[in-house]
Amino acid sequence: MDAVTLLNWYDAHARAMPWRVPPRSNHRADPYFVWLSEVMLQQTTVAAVKDYFVKFTTRWPSVHDLAAAADEDVMAAWAGLGYYARARNLLKCARVVADAGGTFPDTEEGLLTLPGIGPYTAAAIASIAFDLPAVVLDGNVERVMARRHAVLDPLPDSKETLRALAARHTPTIRPGDYAQAVMDLGATICTPRNPACGICPWMSECEGRMAGLAAELPRKRPKKAKPTRLGTAYLARHPNGATLLETRPPKGLLGGMLALPTTDWSDAPVAAPPLDADWQIVGEVRHTFTHFHLILTVATATATSIPERGGWVENADPNDLPTVFAKAFRLGASAM
DNA sequence: AAATCGTGGCA
């Protein structure tokens, strides 16, 4: 059986990660750790997640600790990791679970009802934390299945086909190890570019490789070009050292995060400084989001007046802000 | 159902 081949490979080559229990362990990973790591890993690389995972679990060792945390502390701790709706939903989910006694649901259906847990994450927690034969379908599994079975239709059209193929491979023995094994295979051998087919445990049964198509699968629909938007960020400092910051609206881009006051971001941004001062343009920051480029002019001023929006923050730390603002903050501060 | 939502690394 294909799954056994893959499990044998995983027994020898599983990557060590802070949230992972080694294969053939006689105990399972803590559902809290599995959930936290899976949410952090949504659209995010293992390398980027590691330090954040350690930081979160050191500061909040249980779901009860996280549920009791202040919103602004969790958002600041998440700053830099991106997709900030994940952090907002993380807190909502922690509080639901904590209120229910601190135990995560042990079924896919139960997990799916929680904020921030979708089809992939529910299946991942069910398999990895509870060893249930859930069908885990992430970008790795999509790629592995598209190659293994030479699926030529482009994503996302082929998604349900790939899911059915993934289901066919999912074993009833060691499903948790299997889920992590397929994803490790996709991350280390069946990679997006230059797949290492020569050392793949599924080399001999891979239809994509036999057809000479492995490296170009899965096919994807072309993406839209990103427009460029303009804006200005304002760094105001009080003579006492405080920095003018504001919390962004709870939804939308960078929602709920601490930020520098800015104009809107558009073709013709409306300049509305947060307070009246002698603003000096000190440079610009270029930053690319998921669906647009941003050129952000950075203006600085020293001021003491009452701001029209935001508030003075002592000992402000750029690391508590989303990366785009951290860049603008550092540039402005270095120019004052 | 297509759009929205971050960031850093890599070729």
Next chain:
DNA sequence: TTGCCAAGATT
């Protein structure tokens, strides 16, 4: 420099 991509969820 630019585009692609990563353990997706939500609306």
